Amino acid sequence: MSTSAAELRDLYQELILDHGRTPRNKRKPPEANREALGHNPMCGDRMTIYLTLGEHDALIEDVAFEGQGCAISTASASMMTEILKGKTAAQAQEIFDYFHTLCTTDHASPPNHLNEDDLDRLDALSGVRQFPIRVKCATLAWHAMQAALCPAGMRQNQVNSEGDEKQ
């Protein structure tokens, strides 16, 4: 597998660098009612995702995160907070499934509830497809989000993105 300068530029495109530099929703909302920690054992990065779920856990009213990571994991967490706000838990899971497929294969089809902006964001992140070892970085926040969505009792408080290399 060979990396070209174009692939590097594609991975570190302006949208990613912007979210990496000035992440959105990097905070701990006092009203958050779900959280989970994502840990990337390869680099030691840690990231906590906070979800504020509405009545009957249906709607994601707010998404935020705290922690330190590389440009890719930070940008991914930042964009995820923007994409998932206002979605239902079931939709969030569908989006993660789509994003995961996008990062690891070349045959992903998006769920129809994603708008153009969301698709552009996920598309930018999917530049990691050319960098199998970095897929874990892109999916770290998403794994933590998924863990936070799990019903209490089944929830793991800490997850990692091991095993997320491109197949």
Added chain:
Amino acid sequence: MTECGLFACVTPKQFDAVKYRADFPALHQEINGAPLVFLDSAASAQKPKQVLEALTRLYANNYANVHRGVYTLSQKATDAFERARETVRRFIHAKSSDEIIFTRGATESINLVAHSWGRAFLKRGDEVLITELEHHANIVPWQMLEKEIGIVLKPVRIEDNGDVLAQNVIAAITPNTKLISIAHVSNALGTILPVEEIIAAAKAKNITVLLDGCQAISHIAVDVQALGCDFYVFSSHKLYGPTGVGVLWGKKELLNKMPPYQTGGDMIEVVSFKGTTFKQTPHRFEAGTPAIAEVVGFASAIEYVSTIGLDRIAGYEHELLEYATAELSKIKGLRIIGTAPNKASIISFVMDHAHPHDIGTILDGYGIAVRAGHHCAQPLMERLGVVATTRASFAFYNTCDDVDALVAGIKKVQEIFK
């Protein structure tokens, strides 16, 4: 090789790195369209063709299981295997080749000491001193003994610049201290530890000392008798040899008092259902069929570096370290982590705005291989207040051109993360 500005590298007359480099086939390839610049020898070193040929030669001509056949071929393999033990003995100046135990690697060597010596000689309340900069391989085996028998593991504080002061280790000794287990050289920072002073203080109090020589063995000429420690461990693959082989050196009297680690074939004297008696060291600790070819290949790696001379290697690598340190220090927004006065050719650094992982990915795009991460030393990262670092490590096959390529690569990183 180019001149390296202020710190002119040793001229080819004195140390012909380019000539040695030609012995390493893997170094002569393109990665992502650029010539490979391999700066991760501290993780694992590349292998000279002499080692590859030794492996092939053994498999082609002299291969059979060792220590068991009455036939000629098995005797040939056994001879080659035992000659390798003698080669290791000579290399680290051990008293007897019986003191050289072949393991799967330094990790297994430390685990062997923890399991065998630790369980036999440590009891609840005994203290084991390590430092904050240890590799996980020299932390976790002792933590297991904390859980199992209630020993106390005490990490000694290091300085902010990554230095380890002998006086701090010595001050941490108490009447309960039974073992000091420390790195000879730090894999994450390159710090050379003041082991002589520490060993002298430990010996005055009858404390056993284990040195983790993984990073020292390729940079420093090691004489275990002069050092005066009790155990010394290292891995073949960081010394230009094959993977799957490590060494535990220990004093014979000590080794013969230790119970076996693993049990099975090759390590027993008599097995009967009434009871089994074990061989003396080293065979007591080498249960089962060993990595025969790799051990023989390892011996050829030792011969290879011995021919060049570790002192000359160390001198040249020091020049590289000084040049790289000077060049990297000029880069604004880059901070070297680990600036102890005594260092082997390892440089860890962090950069403003760019995470080590991003640095590693971008450098790889230009053919430059560095390590990015916590270097299996998470407590050290925590101590230094960083999540991870980027690490460039230099071997004698690296040149000032490699340093220049690294600097140019870092400038590219800065262009992206400006």
